Amino acid sequence: MQTFMHGAAVWDVACPQRPSRVAGLTMAGFRVRSLDALRMVPHPAVTLLLEFGAGSAVLDCAPGRQQRGSIVAGPGLGSGGAVRARGENVECVQVRLSPVIARAVLGASPADLDGAVVSLGDLWGREASRIRGQLGEVVSWQHRFALTDALLARRHEAGPPVDxxxxxxxxxxxxxxxxxxxxxxxxxxxxxxxxxxxxxxxxxxxxxxxxxxxxxxxxxxxxxxxxxxxxxxxxxxxxxxxxxxxxxxxxxxxxxxxxxxxxxxxxxxxxxxxxxxxxxxxxxxxxxxxxxxxx
The missing domain is CATH 1.10.10.60 (Homeodomain-like)
Structure with missing residues (x-):
């Protein structure tokens, strides 16, 4: 794990030692003691944020709209500067999915997200809670990456490919x-x-x-x-x-x-x-x- 320091931002960052078994899937681990109004910059990937631990991030998506816990968002999350993240003692695995594999992994097309930030619980039901518990139980980041990769690989194999x-x-x-x-x-x-x-x-x-x-x-x-x-x-x-x-x-x-x-x-x-x-x-x-x- 490395420490990232940039202005007032101080984050612990972990990277997998091995690439994912699924082409088009990358991930990183973050531990942030204090997250203050981080601007989410649009990226050409589907974002899957898997939280665990005692803390929780809050995404301010629009005036009066917030999202907490594990989330999924389509390509271009944060367009217009509309999404900010904040929180204390945040621990998460962030996954970036190529839109080409996202439909198979998520079990739904990125188009179904309609540009919004969606709770993973709304998309996956109880499986989202099980993943949070499993990530919190393992003792190392490499185990968390392996667990996440195995889960997403199974979903990818079972899901429909794009044309x-x-x-x-x-x-x-x-x-x-x-x-x-x-x-x-x-x-x-x-x-x-x-x-x-x-x-x-x-x-x-x-x-x-x-x-x-x-x-x-x-x-x-x-x-x-x-x-x-x-x-x-x-x-x-x-x-x-x-x-x-x-x-x-x-x-x-x-x-x-x-x-x-x-x-x-x-x-x-x-x-x-x-x-x-x-x-x-x-x-x-x-x-x-x-x-x-x-x-």
Missing amino acids: PEVAWAWHRIVGSRGLTRVDGLAAEVGWSRKRLWSRFRSQLGLPPKRAVKLVRFDHAAHRLVAGEGAAHVAADTGYADQSHLHRDVMAFTGATPAALADEPFLAVDDIAWPSRGTTAFLTSSGSSGAVAGRR
Whole structure:
């Protein structure tokens, strides 16, 4: 376990020693004594937060709306700067799921989340309580990771896969870091535009154009955190100009590029997600080559 210090943020962070048996699934462990209004920055993954222990985080999702305990949220959690996390003595395993595998793991499409933060208990019922208890009983982070991975692998094996054409389109977007022109995706997979857009949205939880913008934003945001200038980042990540980047960052986070570069939520990635970036959400069956089963 490593200690992450960034401004007033001091967190203990643990990483699995082995990769998940499920391609497209990554996780990290967090122990936070005091969490104060952490801005949740949108990311191109489905977020699964598994809490255990005595403390509990509170997500302020919108005026008058809160969510406590273990949660699940679709791609783009925190868009508009609308979600903040706070709490005391928080312990959790955070899982990032590629949208391509999320439907199988969750037992529901990310589209069913409708952009909201949902209690895991509402989605999984009593199984959510059992997981919390099991995570609290084991004595090490590596055991917690192994337990979580085994559970999610079983669910993934039993769940329905997305259409190969949909998976291919997602991986094409991710592999290009959001620089793919979505107009050509349907033709490349041999479907009509209407069919691809409908299947993509229903199975992954967001339309292709939104996926492109989110993936591009994620890549740009991490480069800002790495200390690169906004003008250079804009020119190198597909934005028309620096003003375009500024507008996108404001739309996704409610913050300026300069403020975003100092966000702990992103700065911790170098420790918690060493394979961070959108390329981590390619799965072994989702290369940018030909579509399996194209029809």
